[in-house]
Amino acid sequence: MAETLSALPTPPPAPVERRHVPAVVVGWVQAGPLDETQNAALMRARAMVREALRAALPGFKWSFPLVRRTDLYAGGQEVEPVDLLDAGATERRVAGWDFALVATGADLRARFRPFTLATPSQALDVAALSLARLDPGARHPDLSDAERTERFAHRLAALALHAFGHLNGLDHETHEDAVMYPPRSPADLDRSSLSFTEPNRTEIEAEVADVADLRMEEETVFDQLGDAAFALKALVLNWNDVADTVLQIRPWRFPFQLSKLTTAAISTLIVLVMTAEAWDLGARQPLWHVAWLAVVAVAGTSAYLVRKQGLLARRHGQTRTEQQVVQSASILLALGLGMSTTWALLFGATLVLRLLFFDGAILDGWAASLGRSVGPDEVLAFAGFVSSLGIGVGALGASFEDQTYFRHVAYVDEET
Numbered sequence: 001m002a003e004t005l006s007a008l009p010t011p012p013p014a015p016v017e018r019r020h021v022p023a024v025v026v027g028w029v030q031a032g033p034l035d036e037t038q039n040a041a042l043m044r045a046r047a048m049v050r051e052a053l054r055a056a057l058p059g060f061k062w063s064f065p066l067v068r069r070t071d072l073y074a075g076g077q078e079v080e081p082v083d084l085l086d087a088g089a090t091e092r093r094v095a096g097w098d099f100a101l102v103a104t105g106a107d108l109r110a111r112f113r114p115f116t117l118a119t120p121s122q123a124l125d126v127a128a129l130s131l132a133r134l135d136p137g138a139r140h141p142d143l144s145d146a147e148r149t150e151r152f153a154h155r156l157a158a159l160a161l162h163a164f165g166h167l168n169g170l171d172h173e174t175h176e177d178a179v180m181y182p183p184r185s186p187a188d189l190d191r192s193s194l195s196f197t198e199p200n201r202t203e204i205e206a207e208v209a210d211v212a213d214l215r216m217e218e219e220t221v222f223d224q225l226g227d228a229a230f231a232l233k234a235l236v237l238n239w240n241d242v243a244d245t246v247l248q249i250r251p252w253r254f255p256f257q258l259s260k261l262t263t264a265a266i267s268t269l270i271v272l273v274m275t276a277e278a279w280d281l282g283a284r285q286p287l288w289h290v291a292w293l294a295v296v297a298v299a300g301t302s303a304y305l306v307r308k309q310g311l312l313a314r315r316h317g318q319t320r321t322e323q324q325v326v327q328s329a330s331i332l333l334a335l336g337l338g339m340s341t342t343w344a345l346l347f348g349a350t351l352v353l354r355l356l357f358f359d360g361a362i363l364d365g366w367a368a369s370l371g372r373s374v375g376p377d378e379v380l381a382f383a384g385f386v387s388s389l390g391i392g393v394g395a396l397g398a399s400f401e402d403q404t405y406f407r408h409v410a411y412v413d414e415e416t
């Protein structure tokens, strides 16, 4: 942490040992072929992003290597954002970059909006950007070649900076010329000033300083740690990164976006709520019993889905890294929160159904083995019991969810 020496009355002599300027590497990956105009725009945009970041954060040594993966996807067709994110994550890991921006000439497949220009993923530190809709020449054929390239590049640079802001945990702003203003159409990007507001700048600076810090795997002190100790240490050092990433994933959306999960869970709930034996069994469970059942159900279903949906597919022979630990922890925690949200929804739904349709006389008859009338504690126990069974069956349903779609929901922070 840097200290503000100027605030002290008598500044101590400057330390002899001088730290080198921290380096930040933002790699660009060209995914698939680009035509001449797109290529010119990409080169110009890369220069604009470089200027913008160097001007905003001069305390770092920035570099922006470019890798051309023309073998990846043919232009013109729709591509899955998660495929591009995966490609970017691989390049980032192999080359040791801090962030990766994957640019494609193809359109990105949007799941929740009519179209998407970019899909940042803070969990992977990668963003996919599409040039397909950015060309101003499509709407303004009278533009000269130079103007066209310049505006095209401006849009792409604005989009790249917006995505870079999200990779560093920034939220949206309301001013139309702000980098973090959410563009509703490519033309909105024309208004971007390409410079971050002061609060945004400070936030990125703190975030990037953290990233540029020496990584644990580069420090020999941590070499002799076992895998578990390494992971624990990495978590202690990066817990706020984990929290930040989970917030960007917004796991409370999961039950609303994973329809197979929700359908299976709600079907189970309805069947159980209408069954006398289920009431009989559920209502007699002690509350602490139900509490640990819920914890086991949430943890078990999360781990099951992470595995089944290949969310943590660890590449063969990969060395352990601090970033890997943070990513895995974030995804696991996000899944856990998503399943908890589903559990809470089922729990609430059971209580509502009880209030609306079930009077005491029916329940007393159904839970006959209880030997007393069904009170609030028994209803809570029943609701917790069936909610835990519900998310168990829900997880089985979610395992049939298309893997690409599931990864899209888990990894893509927003469809810009």
Ligand SMILES: [Zn+2]
Pocket: 162, 166, 172, 180, 181, 182, 414, 416
């Ligand atoms: Zn955004």
